[in-house]
Amino acid sequence: MSKIEHNMSLTAEAPAKLSTTQRLASGIGLVGLFILVLAVANVNFPNKTLFLTLSLGLIAAGTIIFANDLYLGKHEGIKNDGVWFKSLSGRGFWAWILGICLTLFYVVLYWYPQYLGLNADGANTGIISLFDPLSQFISGNPASQWFVYGTLYTLAILIFGYKFILKYRNNRYEVIRTFSVMFFQLGFAFILPEILIRLNQPYYNPANIWPLNYDLFTDYKINEFLSAGNIGVIMLAFGLISIFVITPILTYKYGKRWYCSWVCGCGGLAETAGDPYRQLSNKSQYAWKIERWVIHSVLVFVTVMTIAVLYSFLGDSANDFWLTKDVFLWGAAGFLTFLFAVIMIFKRKELAKDAKYGAIGYLVVILSIISINYFSGNGNIFFFGGYQLREWYGFLIGAAFSGVIGVGFYPIFGSRVWCRYGCPMAAILGMQQRLFSRFRITTNGGQCISCGNCSTYCEMGIDVRAYAQKGENIVRSSCVGCGICSAVCPRGVLKLENDDMGGRINSEEVLLGNDVDLMDLVNQKSK
Amino acid sequence: MEHIVIIGNGIAGITCARHIRKNSDAKITVISAESDYFFSRTALMYVYMGHMKWNHLKPYEDWFWEKNRIELKKAWVETIYFEEKTLHFSSDETMKYDKLVLATGSVYNKFGWEGQDLEGVQGLVSKQDLELLEKNTKNCKKAVIIGGGLIGVELAEMLKTRNIEVTFLIREEAFWHNVLPIQDAKMISEHIKSHGVDLREKTELDKIVANENGRVKSIITNSGEEIECQLVGLCTGVKPNIDFLKHSALETDKGILVDEFLQTNIKDVYAIGDCSQLKQPLSHRKPIEAVWYAGRMMGETLAQTLTLTGNEIPYKPGNWFNSAKFFDIEYQTYGNVSAKPGDNEMHFHWQHKDNTKAITIAFDANSNKFLGINTFGIRMRHSVFDQWLSENRKIDHVLANLKQANFDPEFYTHYEKDIFKSFKENLQKA
Numbered sequence: 001m002s003k004i005e006h007n008m009s010l011t012a013e014a015p016a017k018l019s020t021t022q023r024l025a026s027g028i029g030l031v032g033l034f035i036l037v038l039a040v041a042n043v044n045f046p047n048k049t050l051f052l053t054l055s056l057g058l059i060a061a062g063t064i065i066f067a068n069d070l071y072l073g074k075h076e077g078i079k080n081d082g083v084w085f086k087s088l089s090g091r092g093f094w095a096w097i098l099g100i101c102l103t104l105f106y107v108v109l110y111w112y113p114q115y116l117g118l119n120a121d122g123a124n125t126g127i128i129s130l131f132d133p134l135s136q137f138i139s140g141n142p143a144s145q146w147f148v149y150g151t152l153y154t155l156a157i158l159i160f161g162y163k164f165i166l167k168y169r170n171n172r173y174e175v176i177r178t179f180s181v182m183f184f185q186l187g188f189a190f191i192l193p194e195i196l197i198r199l200n201q202p203y204y205n206p207a208n209i210w211p212l213n214y215d216l217f218t219d220y221k222i223n224e225f226l227s228a229g230n231i232g233v234i235m236l237a238f239g240l241i242s243i244f245v246i247t248p249i250l251t252y253k254y255g256k257r258w259y260c261s262w263v264c265g266c267g268g269l270a271e272t273a274g275d276p277y278r279q280l281s282n283k284s285q286y287a288w289k290i291e292r293w294v295i296h297s298v299l300v301f302v303t304v305m306t307i308a309v310l311y312s313f314l315g316d317s318a319n320d321f322w323l324t325k326d327v328f329l330w331g332a333a334g335f336l337t338f339l340f341a342v343i344m345i346f347k348r349k350e351l352a353k354d355a356k357y358g359a360i361g362y363l364v365v366i367l368s369i370i371s372i373n374y375f376s377g378n379g380n381i382f383f384f385g386g387y388q389l390r391e392w393y394g395f396l397i398g399a400a401f402s403g404v405i406g407v408g409f410y411p412i413f414g415s416r417v418w419c420r421y422g423c424p425m426a427a428i429l430g431m432q433q434r435l436f437s438r439f440r441i442t443t444n445g446g447q448c449i450s451c452g453n454c455s456t457y458c459e460m461g462i463d464v465r466a467y468a469q470k471g472e473n474i475v476r477s478s479c480v481g482c483g484i485c486s487a488v489c490p491r492g493v494l495k496l497e498n499d500d501m502g503g504r505i506n507s508e509e510v511l512l513g514n515d516v517d518l519m520d521l522v523n524q525k526s527k
Numbered sequence: 528m529e530h531i532v533i534i535g536n537g538i539a540g541i542t543c544a545r546h547i548r549k550n551s552d553a554k555i556t557v558i559s560a561e562s563d564y565f566f567s568r569t570a571l572m573y574v575y576m577g578h579m580k581w582n583h584l585k586p587y588e589d590w591f592w593e594k595n596r597i598e599l600k601k602a603w604v605e606t607i608y609f610e611e612k613t614l615h616f617s618s619d620e621t622m623k624y625d626k627l628v629l630a631t632g633s634v635y636n637k638f639g640w641e642g643q644d645l646e647g648v649q650g651l652v653s654k655q656d657l658e659l660l661e662k663n664t665k666n667c668k669k670a671v672i673i674g675g676g677l678i679g680v681e682l683a684e685m686l687k688t689r690n691i692e693v694t695f696l697i698r699e700e701a702f703w704h705n706v707l708p709i710q711d712a713k714m715i716s717e718h719i720k721s722h723g724v725d726l727r728e729k730t731e732l733d734k735i736v737a738n739e740n741g742r743v744k745s746i747i748t749n750s751g752e753e754i755e756c757q758l759v760g761l762c763t764g765v766k767p768n769i770d771f772l773k774h775s776a777l778e779t780d781k782g783i784l785v786d787e788f789l790q791t792n793i794k795d796v797y798a799i800g801d802c803s804q805l806k807q808p809l810s811h812r813k814p815i816e817a818v819w820y821a822g823r824m825m826g827e828t829l830a831q832t833l834t835l836t837g838n839e840i841p842y843k844p845g846n847w848f849n850s851a852k853f854f855d856i857e858y859q860t861y862g863n864v865s866a867k868p869g870d871n872e873m874h875f876h877w878q879h880k881d882n883t884k885a886i887t888i889a890f891d892a893n894s895n896k897f898l899g900i901n902t903f904g905i906r907m908r909h910s911v912f913d914q915w916l917s918e919n920r921k922i923d924h925v926l927a928n929l930k931q932a933n934f935d936p937e938f939y940t941h942y943e944k945d946i947f948k949s950f951k952e953n954l955q956k957a
Contacts, residue, residue, distance in 0.1 A: 075721070075722065075854070075855050076855065076883075077854070077855030078855075080576070080577070080578040081576050081577055081578070081688040082576070082577035082688065083577055083578060084577045084578070084579065084580050085577040086577075090577075170855075171936060171939075172936070172937075172938040172939055172940070173936045173937050173938050173939070176938055284588060285588060444906070444908060444909050444910075444934055445848070445908070445909020445910050445913065446820055446823075446824075446848065446909060447820075447848070447850050447859065447909055449567060449569040449570070449819045449850075450538070450567040450569075450570075450586040450819075451567050451569055451570035451573065451584075452567060452570055452573075452579060452583045452584055452585075452586065453570070453573065453578065453579065455583065456578070456579050456583045465586055466586070469586055483936060483937075486936050487936070488578075490852040490857065491850040491851075491852065491857065491859070492850065492857050492859055492906035492907075492934060495906075495934050495935075495936060496936065496937060497937075511823070511827075512845070512848075512909050512910060512913055513820055513823075513824055513844060513845055513846075513848055513909075513913075514824040514827055514828065514843075514844055514845060515828070515841075515842075515843035515844065515845060516845065518827065518828060518831065518840060518843070519827075521831065521840075522546070522549075522827065522831070
């Protein structure tokens with residue numbers, strides 16, 4: 001037996017050696033990646049189809065061989081040995097290198113696509129041209145930087161999804177959920193829109209719902225829908241139905257997990273490629289406070305932006321179309337006030353003080369923006385035009401936050417930074433999950449031993465243990481229902497459940513095991 | 528202001544402190560020499576295995592204590608002068624108390640083996656033990672674990688993650704057979720072996736042999752076999768950590784003797800958790816229960832007595848329950864399942880063919896009353912079994928409604944039908 005590497009106090013690293021097969025597999029994958037790097041460096045491959053296939057094939061093969069060697073032949077069960085010892089998953093040297101590489105990739109992708117080979121006039125070069133054959137094959141058009149990104153993104157979800165499934169093959173919830181995100185990424189996010197393009201229809205992914213898809217109600221998109229005839233109208237209608245009908249129903253029944261960890265592409269990447277980094281999320285109460293302010297501010301931003309964009313799109317005269325600027329503006333104001341009123345009337349007891357202040361503050365901000373705009377009559381919101389606002393949103397939130405920080409910083413801040421602090425869709429679903437949903441994570445009587453596996457492996461930074469050790473249900477707006485807390489619990493304490501709304505939020509000490517009368521006494525006094 | 532001093536910042540002491548604070552404004556001081564902050568002792572293994580870092584073991588953030596006005600003092604209590612109500616620390620400092628709660632926990636057993644104090648020989652109970660284990664396994668290729676209990680199997684799992692060969696000596700004919708019925712014990716034995724652990728049943732330690740540097744070199748079993756190793760894990764149970772109290776006026780036996788109100792023989796002095804020994808335990812409970820849950824419940828109970836004037840609350844734990852994990856197999860138990868049932872206790876055992884899931888249900892041979900269940904690899908709902916036990920349900924009821932008690936994640940395969948069928952067939956045979 002080989003000598004074992006060691007050096008650790010309670011925090012240092014320890015053995016995390018790769019097997020020969022794993023080294024070989026890493027090599028294979030890196031060769032595939034190297035082909036892409038060469039393409040970025042403008043190496044003009046003779047047979048692009050061959051080299052693209054080779055590249056993607058080697059990356060996939062490397063990952064699959066690696067995962068097989070890592071997990072198959074071992075017992076089914078939790079596989080977190082050495083997570084904090086490994087450089088890559090324990091915020092070590094390689095984590096920083098990977099983080100920087102990913103960040104640079106996103107910066108180039110969003111703001112300097114010419115370095116990837118996107119040429120304003122003339123054919124693609126570089127890595128984008130390498131993807132031309134695949135793009136031609138699917139949509140009939142040459143590739144763009146977004147096609148390259150989409151392909152790599154989908155590949156990552158598929159191959160790391162495979163790895164995830166092997167890792168958690170003892171847990172059917174995880175296996176089925178992962179098949180679901182793989183399916184929605186491949187079918188809905190990647191192939192369907194490209195095929196629609198081939199059929200001369202608008203680019204449309206039905207699983208990408210407003211406000212995550214913040215462009216859905218912009219003028220160019222609406223014009224595209226309207227000019228596409230019936231199918232375009234159906235798409236537009238489905239977009240509206242998704243956010244106003246389907247989303248509330250499914251979230252009521254299953255919690256926000258139906259979207260965030262079963263359908264969404266951002267969640268899909270976080271759950272698969274991001275899985276090795278889930279433990280890096282910040283669990284402190286301070287981080288939770290920041291989270292609540294930031295994510296809801298993004299939601300307000302996207303709401304104002306969308307209202308502004310639609311406002312400038314609509315006409316003034318009711319003769320052209322019943323939905324005029326005025327009708328829309330007052331309708332939006334009325335709808336938001338109505339939502340606010342419903343929550344305050346029926347659910348105010350379940351809201352913390354700062355949540356109430358926040359809600360009131362945000363409503364005042366939105367309404368005053370709307371009325372300033374209305375009474376000043378210049379058609380600008382925030383003194384900017386709607387489209388300027390949209391551009392800022394796209395730059396700050398759509399690109400910098402969700403891409404550069406959200407994914408680029410996986411190895412440093414964990415895999416769900418965007419979903420936790422930024423995603424306005426998650427904010428809407430979360431609000432509903434907290435207030436109007438049957439979903440909760442229940443804790444099993446008195447079995448919790450406060451070990452902390454649940455909190456450590458919560459990618460959303462929820463301190464699950466804080467609830468479990470009191471016997472309290474976990475009803476948190478940020479919970480995406482990934483189910484990992486339940487999986488890693490060594491004592492069978494946590495279970496994701498959908499049940500009646502009554503008694504869902506229980507803030508009493510309800511640990512089982514002790515004298516029943518005593519616990520009644522404890523609870524009476526804490527009231 | 529009344530000063531309540533708690534010695535020990537484990538689950539018992541900390542639970543007590545938290546509940547005192549809920550009811551009262553008394554000054555609370557918690558003393559520990561082991562760690563600055565409360566941590567989950569049961570999770571020490573996960574730090575060694577790299578699942579978590581030390582900070583993850585702390586159930587409360589560091590600001591929690593100041594916010595709740597619970598003073599934490601890192602110090603070692605050398606002597607307690609009960610008459611003066613004063614603690615003397617190893618640093619020569621002293622501290623006055625009005626009420627004293629002893630929650631000093633456990634230390635691991637040493638049964639006087641030759642070589643038990645050599646370098647490389649240790650148990651695993653405290654933070655310091657974990658740090659020592661890091662040191663002791665630095666260049667360790669082979670370890671021997673003595674004693675087939677919960678800490679032993681955890682230590683085996685820990686060492687396997689560092690690629691250390693493990694030989695595991697147990698006295699019984701199968702793992703933890705002093706607690707688990709034989710089929711359960713055998714299944715776990717096989718599972719431990721399947722993880723590459725050299726499990727030796729019916730084997731005991733005779734002595735530990737030193738090398739020229741005074742480090743462990745090998746052990747010799749009671750059959751005379753010598754097993755080379757660089758680490759010996761002593762996991763033959765724990766005992767109350769009360770040595771520093773032995774020659775005081777405090778009445779002790781194995782542990783600190785307490786009455787039903789968790790009060791010792793000295794006024795205003797109480798003992799809870801692993802270090803306490805109930806003079807008259809309830810019929811279904813043991814005098815010393817060195818488990819997390821008992822420590823927690825004693826803390827909950829005592830805090831009421833300490834804060835409600837003239838209202839002593841007896842410690843009356845409900846139905847027994849416990850849990851553990853043996854490598855990949857989770858174990859939960861509710862009620863009482865005897866390892867070696869007498870004539871009045873019948874067992875129904877079901878085991879899945881993959882040998883990672885099983886249940887054993889104990890019931891009264893005459894009345895068919897449900898007595899308890901061991902469940903392996905299938906999670907069960909505590910509240911449901913607690914209710915069935917309290918309602919004196921019969922085994923038929925339990926088996927017919929087993930699905931209600933299932934706590935496995937969604938989409939898991941259910942085995943209730945299989946279990947029910949197996950039960951019926953076995954009854955017909957019997």
